[in-house]
Amino acid sequence: MTERALRLGTRRSKLAMAQSGHVADAVRQLTGRPVELVEITTYGDTSREHLAQIGGTGVFVAALRDALLAGEVDFAVHSLKDLPTAQHPELVLAAIPKREDPRDVLIARDGITLDRLPKGARVGTGSPRRMAQLHAYARSHGLEITCVPIRGNIDTRVGYVHSGELDAVVLAAAGLNRIGGTAELTGSLSLDHLSVDSVLPAPGQGALAIECPASDAELVATLAALDDPHTRAAVTAERSLLAALEAGCSAPVGALADLLADDPGHGQVVTEMRLRGVVGTTDGSTLVQLSTTGPVPTSHDEAMALGRELADEMLAKGAAGLMGERAL
Structure with missing residues (x-):
């Protein structure tokens, strides 16, 4: 008798479907079971308001979690x-697969790069952090x-540059990589991958989260095979920083x-983790940007401690006063 298909809950967007499709393929290969995608519309998908106005934290997640708790899907991406x-x-975060490129990318007309933006350039982004x-x-x-x-999906945002309404837009590089067909999407537009020394990504950017009910021990154990320990340690530290700053995903906070x-280019033996964080006013007039380095965390608690340590230093430098400002 054929085992029933595992139901994977996903948002309906092109990017979400692509991301979930990659995970579905991995789970099929891992388990030998069929996996079907169940498309779910979230509040963040239907609201036309900017994320800062609707309190971006969880707006793309709540409906997926409701479906998990109701037993309508077995796991979600x-x-x-x-x-x-x-x-x-x-619920349990059963796996965080290996991270994609965490950087942001500037997509612009006429070969424009970040350092050559013309006077008065109009740059599109819905992110206070950016x-x-x-x-x-x-x-x-x-x-x-x-x-x-x-706001809008990747095609919509890039379309603003094609149409001449904007000179450039900034998107997550991981999203472009996952949907594929970047050349067809961007055409004659230029891509400038932004150095993290200039623009730190959002905490957890480039990483996926695979979530399932904590009560399904067998599925939790199965999905754990997709987990990448180094990615989990890194994003746990970043998200710990965000939590300790008491900020949500729509706050102007970057972390990586x-x-x-210890021997770059030869042994590549990983010995330390460097965590960088930034908080700023959306007009760019004030930034608090700090970093800390420590041994690679070997546990959840150690990764959390690294994030809290840097958050404490940033708060002591005035970070809390910068997060009340939102871009509307």
Whole structure:
């Protein structure tokens, strides 16, 4: 008798379907069982307001979690950066697969790169984090830009540049990589992958979260085979920083944990983790940007401690006062 198909809950967007499709393939290969995608519409998909206005934390997640708890799906795939930092008591983060490129990418007309944005350039982004860092970069490099709040799927956002309404948009590189067909989507537009020294990504950016009911011990154990320990340690530290700052995913907070090798180019033995964090006002006038380095965490608690340590330092430097500002 054929085992019933595992039901994977996913948002309906092109990117979400692509991400979930990759996970479904991995689970099929792992288990030999069929996996079917169950499309679910979330509040974040239907609301036309900007995320900062609707309180971005969890707006793309709640409906998927409701379906898990109701038994309508067996597991769900989220973009980790959309997931609230507080874990749901009845659900478990069964796997965090190997992370994609965490950087942001500037997609622009006429071969424009970040350092060559023309005077008055209109740059589209719906992220207060990106606005804060783009404005700060512009200030420090003598550039004059305007960040324009936008929403929509990847095609819609890139379309603003094709149409000439905007000079550039900033998106997550991971999303572009996962949907494929970047050349067809961007056409003559240029892609400038932004250095994390200039623009830190959102905590957890580039990583996926595979969530399922804690009560399904067999499925939890099965999905755990897809987990990447280094990715989990890095994003746990980043999300711990976000939680300790008492900020949500729509706050102007960036964070990235790097794994550092003791002999780059030769043994690549990972010995330390560097965690960088930034908080800023969306006009870029003030940034608090700090980093800390420590041994690679070997447990959840150690990764959490690394994030809290850096958050404490940032709060002592005035970070809390910068997070009340939101881009509307």
